[in-house]
Structure formats: C-alpha cells, structure tokens
Amino acid sequence: MSIIGFLIPIALFLGGLGVIAFIWCLRSNQYEDLEGAAWRILEDEDEDEPPGEGPDRGGSG
Amino acid sequence: MNAALAGRTADGATLPQPTRPDDVQAFVRHQPDGAWALDLMVEGAHCGACISRIERTLRRHPGVQAARLNLSTRRLHVAWQGAQEDGAALHAAVEGLGYPAVAFDPERLEADGAAGQQDLLRCVGVAGFAAANVMILSIAVWSGHALDMGPGTRGLLHWLSALIALPAVAYAGRPFFTSAWRALRAGTTNMDVPISVGVTLACAMSLSETIRHGPYAYFDSAVTLLFFLLIGRYLDSRARGHARAAIERLMLLRAARVTVLEPHGGQTVVAADQVRPGTTILVAPGERIGVDGRIVSGTSSLDNSLVSGESLPAAVGPGDRVHAGTLNLDSALRIETLAVGEATLLSEIGRLMELAEQRRGRYVALADRVSRYYAPVVHLLALLTFLVWTLQVGVIWQIGLLHAVAVLIITCPCALGLAVPAVQVIASGRLLRQGVLLKSPTALERLAAVDTVVFDKTGTLTVGRPELVDRDRVPQAALELAAAMAMSSKHVLARGLVAACPDVQALDGVREIPGRGLLLATSEGEVRLGQRGWALEGLAGATPDGPARPEIWLARPGQPPQVFRFEDRLREDALATVRALQDRGFRVELLSGDRPEVTAKVAGQLGIAHWRAGVDPTAKTAHLQALGRDGRHVLMVGDGLNDAPALAAAHVSASPSTAADISQTAADAVFQGQRLGAVLELLAVAQKAERLVRQNMVLSIGYNVLAVPLAMIGLVTxxxxxxxxxxxxxxxVGNALRLARQRR
Known part of the structure; x- marks a missing residue:
C-alpha cells in the first residue's frame, strides 16, 4: 500500500499542472477567439509577427 | 465561400449609413508605445479566408504593425506607426474588401461582463480539477467499502479529499455564495440559496465525518455538483454574453456625432448629447441629424422613414423643424439646435419604449418560475428528513443531519441548472449561423408562445430603398444618360438609377444643384435631371401628375421629358414568408406609418387581410397592447425608429440588421441579410427549443421525484x-444537443 504514498502526490501534481496550464491559457487570452483559432490553424503562411504582440488586446482584452 | 462572400457584400451595401471617414478619426487612439490604434466592428466576416483577406490586406499597408480579427466577436484591432489620418484609409481598405466596418471605442466595451465570464471559467477549471481528483480518491473508498479497506486508509483518503475539496469549494463556489448572500440580505431567495446551503452543509458534515473517522464523506458530491453547476452558469453567461455583445454593438454602431459650427469659425465634432441648445450644427448630405432643431440655411430633402415610416423624402428649407434621427439626403444644412438628448423626439420614443419594456420586464423565465417553488420545497424536505430521523426514529442527530444533507445534495438543481442554459446556448448558436442574433435570454421562451406576427412595412417587408420601376418602358438612351449623370450624386434616387444601369461611365461636368437635381451643359443646351418642378422649368406642356411616389425627371433639349419612377421593392421572400406563416396558423398583420394607398398595395400583394396605415408610434404601441389584452402573443417585426416602442410593447420582437439602432436595441432578435425567412427559422427553432427545455425539466424533476424518497429513507450513499x-x-445535456443535430 505504500505505493499510494507516491501515486497520490504524483496524481495531484499532474492535475495541478493541468489547472495551472488552464489558468495560464485563460490569462493570455487564448480563449478570446475560439472560432478564429480554429480557422487560423489552417493558414499556410506564418504570420509576420508573433501573435502575442499588441493585437491580443483584441478589443476586450 | 465566394458566394457567401458576395452575399455578405450585398448585405453590406444596404447598411443605412456607412461610417464616414471623420467618424473613424474620432475613434483612433494613441497607444502608450507611440503607435496609433483603431478598433472596428466588422460585419460579414465568417471564416478563415475572411481573416486572412482582411489581415493581409491591412498588413500590406505601410506602417501597419498589427492587424488581428477576432472571429468570435467580429472585432478587428489595427495598430500602425505614422499619421493618425491613416485610420480612415485602413477603414476604407476593409470596406473595400466588401466588409462593412464600424469604428468603436474598446474602453467603453470593457464591461464587467467579460471579466466575470473569465472568472467563471477559472472556477470551472478549479472545480473540474478538484472533482476529478476527489473522484479518484472516492472510487478507492467505494471499492474499499466492498472489499476490506481499513479505517486508517479510508481516513487518510478522506483527509486528502478534504484537503483538495475544501479550498476548491471555497474558491469555485464564490459565484453561488455571493449571489445567495445577496439574495438573503435582500430578504429574498433564489436558486443559489439551496445550492450554497447544500454544498456548505455537505462539506461541513463530511469534514466532521472525517474527523470522527466515519464511513461516509460527500466531498466528491459537493465538488462535482459545483463543477456541473458552474458549467451551466458559464453556458448561461455565454448566452447572455452574446446578447450583451449584440446590444453593445448596436449602441456603438454609428454613435451619434454632431459637427458643431463654432461662433468664431471652425468646426468641432462632438457627441450628440453634448450639444447645447442654441448652437448651430452642420449636417452633411448623407448624415443623420443628431438633434431636434430648426433649419437656419440650406435646402434639402429629408428621409423621415426611421421616424415616421414615411417612405417618400420630404423637401425642407430654412425655418423648417427637423427631428433627430432623420437622414439628410441632398445638401448640407445648418441647423439651430432646439433640443438635445432627453428633449428630442428620439428620446420621447425612447421613453415610450422604456414604459413598454417595463411592462414586458415582468415576464419571468420558466426556470425562474420553477426555482421559485424549488428552494422552499427542498429545504422543507431536508428539515423534515432531519426531524423525522432524530425525533421519530431516534438516531443521534449527526445521522439525521447526514440524511438531511443527502436530500439536499440529491435535490441540488444540477440538471435543472443545466437544462435551460444548454438548450439556449445551442439554439442561439444555431440561429447565429443562420444570421439571427438572439439578444434577450428569454426570447426563445417568448417566441415559442407566439400566435400573431405583426410586420412593419418600410424596410421590413420591403427592402427599404427605392428601385427603378418599369425599367423596360424607359428608353435605353435616356436611362444611360441619366445614370451617367447620376453617377456624380449621392442622392438615394440617383443611386437607384445607377443601380438600374450600373455599366455607364460617369460624365464630366455634371453640377449638383442642392435640393434640385443635376445639371449638365452640352453644346445643344442644358440637360437637367432632378425634381419635377425644376427639371421641367420653362418646358411647355405639363405632364399629368402620377401617383405620389419618388420620381426623377430628365429634361433634354429637343426631346420630350422622361420620368423615372421609383418604388420600394418587396423583399424577395416576403410573399413566401407571409404565406408560410399563414399556413402554419399564425395571424399576420401589417402596421405601417406610411400612407394608406401604399400600405394597401403591399398588403394586397402579400395577401395580408389585417392591415392599418398611417399609425404613429403611440398608436402602434396601443394596437399591440390591445392584441396582448385579447390574449394574443405577438411577434412584432419592424425596423424603424417609429417601430421601437411597438417592438418593446410586443410579446417578443425582431428587427433586420439594417434597422435603426434604437429598434435593434428594443428587439429581442436581430436578423442579418435580405431574407425575411429568418423569421420562420426563428419561430421554428424557438418551438423546438421550448420542447427540449420542457423535456429537460421533466427529466430533471422526474429524477428528483425518484431519488428524493431514497435519500429521505437514508438509502443514498x-x-x-x-x-x-x-x-x-x-x-x-445530451437531450439539448439534439437541437444541434436537427438539420433542416
């Protein structure tokens, strides 16, 4: 049973990573435009600029 | 894709007034990093191709640093280095692609709503994490009950669950706790009170069980419950968010700006409500008048259709009264301001509207009606369980409380909280794809009860802009000449002429005489195109008066004068839509502010038996209220300013996206595009949604009826x-999803 001494902390740690990643996504406005993001991935060309620069205010940032 | 694009472009062309360049200027902001920024609301952008078309076109402009279109909100953000004036060029570039775009101020959009939604989503995330992990531990405990888990291990797992669940509940439960607290302090109760009580009690009781090494802890239920409820709450706020975004959009669209002439020369552009009575303002042709006032100088014709429903432009000159909301057609006017803001006819209409809306505001959504009975019943049941167990059965009070809490958990309106929002989100998403925007969260429910549809005429059943009639009877040469001259004018009728014969080259040397028409000097003499009295000036032989409808006359030397008559055409599917509505058993009525002969003609063409003409906003409202008193549930479809109070007075209302801002604000649904058939779709989806909501209600209440007795007799682990x-x-949720799958 001593195995749960490892498994439970590991499970909690991994789950916690998930929550942190989720909150990071939320903070950096990645949920701003789900519809647009679905289309943008089909773009062949790279954007001229890193996406995080300026425009991520997007009006409601 | 191209077809869709073309369709959208056509929509755009019907936008009543495109933003003028100086409007755009007013919205250009200076960013801290030295760049200029402009935010635009783009209509008609629907897919990835639109994104890349718009963004790439803008990025090709010199100086543009960033261009990003948010497809969900249809907002475009552009930032550039260089001159402030470039904003107008960038705006023009977007419109040049066929997407009507309107500038707005993002600061004013920073409503608390967006932040609230983010917070909700964070709560969903935290609750989801906690629910998953506590559930893993709980599964171990449950299997431990069946096998032989020792109380020590079980205690450890319970403590771990508590460690995860308690902070998570404290964090993710805030939306419910604050709402419940607010309700209690105000002396009322809402759905959040039983939720908060249930979750808090479940946690407290589980904690005490854990301390006492008891076998049962409900941490998993408490957290899962929060997780599901938060999802429902988030969906609900998304559905409302759509509505809110739509309203904001409408309010910001063409935010009225007025050009004020300073007494010592110069002009300034200010918001309409900041103009003081007595100041003189300048109204350019094609601009909407922002104040009530009297014309000081200039002659022009005014389009009153938004205010009175009258489709024929009215000629005005110095001394005439003008009203806010009318559109100046021909030439610039100087107007002395008599009333602004609160005192204008516009505001009068607004007040009528508010009154009507208050009346409608009493409508209580089905879910709220259910929850009104829900909370007391649930709490009574829980109390009863506790009392019976402790007093009658005689167990220790902790056990009694355990069963009472089980009742609270089982009855927590989890499914009820999801039942309505899930259907609403799916229904409004489906309508959005059809170009119909639902603005009011209760619109679907109210639409489902509709049995009468009342239409406005101008701009609703008709296209709302004059088109040349009897094109075939007009000699081609005359039409071409007239269209070539008309190219240089922005008058509605001139545009109608050009639309009828678009392939001509603009003629040089055409002069526009404001309020009269167009003048072209040729070697043979003057060619005049314009008002009858002016064009035929000095010509012998008066021509018979036609029916009073918009017309332009063309007078050429040595040839008989030619008349071009115009008519507001019916929307293409107006007849089909009215027929379909009548076939489905709806009573269809026509209410118009226009003259009886015009209204009668339209009613006749569409086969509408019940029609009334010449009704003003008050009479329209009164008529709708009378219908309401007869027990009818009326869907009002209208677009004009004069319809706004009626829209608010109706049981539920819809407007085309070309309608006046105030009408769109008053309407519960706004449909885009040329198709009136959207009304049919709206009614059909609403009825389906209503069915699903009721099914979901029955499902979740039925589940309670089954589960609550089990909880009361203490069988629920x-x-x-x-x-x-x-x-x-x-x-x-699965039942709600059926709405998304049903394709027609």
Missing part, C-alpha cells in the same frame, strides 16, 4: 449520489 447526479446532468 455518496456513490449513489454521485452516479445519479452525473447521469441526470449528462442526460439533459
């Missing part, structure tokens, strides 16, 4: 609670 709760939630 944490395992059973978790299973029933999750399954009922999945059931209602």
């Amino acid at each position: 944490p395992l059973i609670a978790a299973v029933t709760m999750s399954s009922s939630s999945l059931l209602v």
Whole structure:
C-alpha cells in the first residue's frame, strides 16, 4: 500500500499542472477567439509577427 | 465561400449609413508605445479566408504593425506607426474588401461582463480539477467499502479529499455564495440559496465525518455538483454574453456625432448629447441629424422613414423643424439646435419604449418560475428528513443531519441548472449561423408562445430603398444618360438609377444643384435631371401628375421629358414568408406609418387581410397592447425608429440588421441579410427549443421525484449520489444537443 504514498502526490501534481496550464491559457487570452483559432490553424503562411504582440488586446482584452 | 462572400457584400451595401471617414478619426487612439490604434466592428466576416483577406490586406499597408480579427466577436484591432489620418484609409481598405466596418471605442466595451465570464471559467477549471481528483480518491473508498479497506486508509483518503475539496469549494463556489448572500440580505431567495446551503452543509458534515473517522464523506458530491453547476452558469453567461455583445454593438454602431459650427469659425465634432441648445450644427448630405432643431440655411430633402415610416423624402428649407434621427439626403444644412438628448423626439420614443419594456420586464423565465417553488420545497424536505430521523426514529442527530444533507445534495438543481442554459446556448448558436442574433435570454421562451406576427412595412417587408420601376418602358438612351449623370450624386434616387444601369461611365461636368437635381451643359443646351418642378422649368406642356411616389425627371433639349419612377421593392421572400406563416396558423398583420394607398398595395400583394396605415408610434404601441389584452402573443417585426416602442410593447420582437439602432436595441432578435425567412427559422427553432427545455425539466424533476424518497429513507450513499447526479446532468445535456443535430 505504500505505493499510494507516491501515486497520490504524483496524481495531484499532474492535475495541478493541468489547472495551472488552464489558468495560464485563460490569462493570455487564448480563449478570446475560439472560432478564429480554429480557422487560423489552417493558414499556410506564418504570420509576420508573433501573435502575442499588441493585437491580443483584441478589443476586450 | 465566394458566394457567401458576395452575399455578405450585398448585405453590406444596404447598411443605412456607412461610417464616414471623420467618424473613424474620432475613434483612433494613441497607444502608450507611440503607435496609433483603431478598433472596428466588422460585419460579414465568417471564416478563415475572411481573416486572412482582411489581415493581409491591412498588413500590406505601410506602417501597419498589427492587424488581428477576432472571429468570435467580429472585432478587428489595427495598430500602425505614422499619421493618425491613416485610420480612415485602413477603414476604407476593409470596406473595400466588401466588409462593412464600424469604428468603436474598446474602453467603453470593457464591461464587467467579460471579466466575470473569465472568472467563471477559472472556477470551472478549479472545480473540474478538484472533482476529478476527489473522484479518484472516492472510487478507492467505494471499492474499499466492498472489499476490506481499513479505517486508517479510508481516513487518510478522506483527509486528502478534504484537503483538495475544501479550498476548491471555497474558491469555485464564490459565484453561488455571493449571489445567495445577496439574495438573503435582500430578504429574498433564489436558486443559489439551496445550492450554497447544500454544498456548505455537505462539506461541513463530511469534514466532521472525517474527523470522527466515519464511513461516509460527500466531498466528491459537493465538488462535482459545483463543477456541473458552474458549467451551466458559464453556458448561461455565454448566452447572455452574446446578447450583451449584440446590444453593445448596436449602441456603438454609428454613435451619434454632431459637427458643431463654432461662433468664431471652425468646426468641432462632438457627441450628440453634448450639444447645447442654441448652437448651430452642420449636417452633411448623407448624415443623420443628431438633434431636434430648426433649419437656419440650406435646402434639402429629408428621409423621415426611421421616424415616421414615411417612405417618400420630404423637401425642407430654412425655418423648417427637423427631428433627430432623420437622414439628410441632398445638401448640407445648418441647423439651430432646439433640443438635445432627453428633449428630442428620439428620446420621447425612447421613453415610450422604456414604459413598454417595463411592462414586458415582468415576464419571468420558466426556470425562474420553477426555482421559485424549488428552494422552499427542498429545504422543507431536508428539515423534515432531519426531524423525522432524530425525533421519530431516534438516531443521534449527526445521522439525521447526514440524511438531511443527502436530500439536499440529491435535490441540488444540477440538471435543472443545466437544462435551460444548454438548450439556449445551442439554439442561439444555431440561429447565429443562420444570421439571427438572439439578444434577450428569454426570447426563445417568448417566441415559442407566439400566435400573431405583426410586420412593419418600410424596410421590413420591403427592402427599404427605392428601385427603378418599369425599367423596360424607359428608353435605353435616356436611362444611360441619366445614370451617367447620376453617377456624380449621392442622392438615394440617383443611386437607384445607377443601380438600374450600373455599366455607364460617369460624365464630366455634371453640377449638383442642392435640393434640385443635376445639371449638365452640352453644346445643344442644358440637360437637367432632378425634381419635377425644376427639371421641367420653362418646358411647355405639363405632364399629368402620377401617383405620389419618388420620381426623377430628365429634361433634354429637343426631346420630350422622361420620368423615372421609383418604388420600394418587396423583399424577395416576403410573399413566401407571409404565406408560410399563414399556413402554419399564425395571424399576420401589417402596421405601417406610411400612407394608406401604399400600405394597401403591399398588403394586397402579400395577401395580408389585417392591415392599418398611417399609425404613429403611440398608436402602434396601443394596437399591440390591445392584441396582448385579447390574449394574443405577438411577434412584432419592424425596423424603424417609429417601430421601437411597438417592438418593446410586443410579446417578443425582431428587427433586420439594417434597422435603426434604437429598434435593434428594443428587439429581442436581430436578423442579418435580405431574407425575411429568418423569421420562420426563428419561430421554428424557438418551438423546438421550448420542447427540449420542457423535456429537460421533466427529466430533471422526474429524477428528483425518484431519488428524493431514497435519500429521505437514508438509502443514498455518496456513490449513489454521485452516479445519479452525473447521469441526470449528462442526460439533459445530451437531450439539448439534439437541437444541434436537427438539420433542416
């Protein structure tokens, strides 16, 4: 049973990573435009600029 | 894709007034990093191709640093280095691609709503994390009950669950706790009170069980419950968010700006409500008048259609009264301001509207009606359980409380909280794809009860702009000449002429005489195109008066004068839509502010038996209220300013996206594009949604009826609670999803 001494902390740690990643996504406005993001991935060309620069205010940032 | 694009472009062309360049200027902001920024609301952008078309076109402009279109909100953000004036060029570039775009101020959009939604989403995330992890531990405990887990291990797992669940509940439960607290302090109760009480009690009781090394802890139920409820709450706020975004958009669209002439020369552009009575303002042709006032100088014709429903432009000159909301057609006017803001006719209409809306505001959504009975019943049942167990059965009070809490958990309106929002989000998403925007959260419910549809005429049943009639009877040469001259004018009728014969080259040397028409000097003499009295000036032989409808006359030397008559055409599917509505058993009426002969003609063409003409906003409202008193549920479809109070007075209302801002604000639904058939779709989806909502209600209440007795007799273990709760939630969501799959 001593195995749960490892498994439970590991499970909690991994789950916690998930929550942190989720909150990071939320903070950096990645949920701003789900519809647009679905289309943008089909773009062949790279954007001229890193996406995080300026425009991520997007009006409601 | 191209077809869709073309369709959208056509929509755009019907926008009543495109933003003028100086409007755009007013919205250009200076960013801290030295760049200029402009935010635009783009209409008609629908897919990835639109994104890349718009963004790439803008990025090609010199100086543009960033261009990003948010497809969900249709907002475009552009930032550039260089001159402030470039904003107008960038705006023009977007419109040049066929997307009508309107500038707005993002600061004013920073409503608390967006932040609230983010917070909700964070709560969903935290609750989801906690629910998953506590559930893993709980599964171990449940299997431990069946096998032989020692109380020590079970205690450890319970403590771990508590460690995860308690902070998570404290964090993710805030939306419910604050709302419940607010309700209690105000002396009322809402759905959040039983939720908060249930979750808090479940946690407290589980904690005490854990301390006492008891076998049952409900941490998993408490957290899962929060998780599901938060999802429902988030969906609900998304559905409302759509509505809010739509309203904001409408309010910001063409935010009225007025050009004020300073007494010592010069002009300034200010917001309409900041103009003081007595100041003189300048109204350019094609601009909407922002104040009530008197014309000081200039002659022009005014389009009153938004205010009175009258489709024929009215000629005005110095001394005439003008009203806010009318559109100046021909030439610039100087107007002395008599009334602004609160005192204008516009505001009068606004007040009528508010009154009507208050009356409608009493409508209580089905879910709220249910929850009004829900909370007291649930709490009584829980109390009863506690009392019976402790007093009658005689167990220790902790056991009694345990069963009472089980009742609270089982009855927590999890499915009920999901049942309505899930259907609403799916229905409004489906309508959005058809170009119909639902603005009011209760619109679907009210639409489902509709039995009478009342239409406005101008701009609703008709296209709302004059088109040349009897094109075939007009000699081609005359039409071409007239169209070539008309190219240089922005008058509505001139545009109509050009639309009828678009392939001509603009003629040089055409002069526009404001309020009269167009003048072209040729070697043979003057060619005049314009008002009858002016064009035929000095010509012998008066021509018979036609019916009073918009017309332009063309007078050429040595040839008989030629008349071009115009008519507001019916929307293409107006007849089909009216027929379909009548076939489905709706009573269809026509209410118009226009003259009886015009209204009668339209009613005749569409086969509408019940029509009234010449009705002003008050009479329209009164008529709708009378219909309401007869027990009818009226859907009002209208676009004009004069319809706004009626839209608010109707049981439920819809407007085309070309309507006046105030009408769109008053309407519960706004449909884009040329198709009136959107009304049919709206009614059909609403009826389906209503059916699904009722099914979901029955499902979730039925589940309660089955599960509550089990909880009251103490048979519900944490395992059973978790299973029933999750399954009922999945059931209602699954049922709601059927709406998305039904394609017609």
